Amino acid sequence: MQQQDKIYVAGHRGMVGSAIVRRLQKAGYENIVTRTSKELDLTNQQLVEQFFNQEKPAYVFLAAAKVGGIMANNTYRAEFIYENLAIQNNVIHYAYKSGFKN
Numbered sequence: 370m371q372q373q374d375k376i377y378v379a380g381h382r383g384m385v386g387s388a389i390v391r392r393l394q395k396a397g398y399e400n401i402v403t404r405t406s407k408e409l410d411l412t413n414q415q416l417v418e419q420f421f422n423q424e425k426p427a428y429v430f431l432a433a434a435k436v437g438g439i440m441a442n443n444t445y446r447a448e449f450i451y452e453n454l455a456i457q458n459n460v461i462h463y464a465y466k467s468g469f470k471n
Contacts, residue, residue: 377426380433417459421467
């Protein structure tokens with residue numbers, strides 16, 4: 370990675386995503402793109418496609434997920450796996466289609 374490369378960190382507010390952002394910033398990377406879940410619904414194919422077509426990040430870190438506590442995870446298993454698979458598939462697919470490096 371070059372210092373000027375655009376880097377998208379999906380899930381930048383979570384424990385893993387925020388650690389990735391801090392590490393990148395500490396290493397001198399400043400062209401870091403983030404979006405909150407309110408700004409970009411990663412389960413929505415059209416919105417994810419528009420985002421990648423507009424931003425065209427060179428590198429993508431996927432740390433976004435639908436999460437909850439033990440009770441929520443146990444109660445809404447199917448909903449959590451469905452949303453997490455949608456997030457994963459949309460981000461990976463449209464990152465690939467937009468020509469990202471890694």
